[in-house]
Amino acid sequence: xxxxxxxxxxxxxxxxxxxxxxxxxxxxxxxxxxxxxxxxxxxxxxxxxxxxxxxxxxxxxxxxxxxxxxxxxxxxxxxxxxxxxxxxxxxxxxxxxxxxxxxxxxxxxxxxxxxxxxxxxxxxxxxxxxxxxxxxxxxxxxxxxxxxxxxxxxxxxxxxxx
Numbered sequence: 001x002x003x004x005x006x007x008x009x010x011x012x013x014x015x016x017x018x019x020x021x022x023x024x025x026x027x028x029x030x031x032x033x034x035x036x037x038x039x040x041x042x043x044x045x046x047x048x049x050x051x052x053x054x055x056x057x058x059x060x061x062x063x064x065x066x067x068x069x070x071x072x073x074x075x076x077x078x079x080x081x082x083x084x085x086x087x088x089x090x091x092x093x094x095x096x097x098x099x100x101x102x103x104x105x106x107x108x109x110x111x112x113x114x115x116x117x118x119x120x121x122x123x124x125x126x127x128x129x130x131x132x133x134x135x136x137x138x139x140x141x142x143x144x145x146x147x148x149x150x151x152x153x154x155x156x157x158x159x160x161x162x
Contacts, residue, residue: 033047045069045073045077046081048066049074050086054111057101068156087107
């Protein structure tokens with residue numbers, strides 16, 4: 001019986017250690033993004049906007065959601081980023097009546113100087129794992145992402161009394 005309790009206690013301690021490291025990892029990610037934002041003179045919403053554009057153009061509405069802003073505030077943010085040369089408005093390729101926002105090539109090149117070394121090192125780190133380990137890591141990261149998004153949505157929806 002003591003052996004079972006000892007194993008249960010060890011598992012509980014291990015889970016707490018993992019949660020602590022995850023918290024540190026989240027802080028490190030946020031710190032990295034903040035350092036980049038500070039270098040480029042971006043506020044958090046602007047930085048989130050640019051990160052949302054890494055995989056291609058988006059509508060102003062999509063950028064509002066990605067940056068956590070109202071549509072009107074997102075439009076003002078896009079205007080500021082456009083004036084600074086980070087983004088440009090373009091006609092949608094499939095529907096010319098629609099306007100999308102795209103990251104400019106110079107802005108993309110600038111972000112690449114920060115993010116590509118991290119992506120390279122992360123890929124090298126992952127190369128040390130076998131397929132079984134990668135499957136576990138992938139499943140964990142996907143579940144952790146879904147969990148984090150759900151709790152973000154919960155917090156956004158909550159009303160807090162002053």
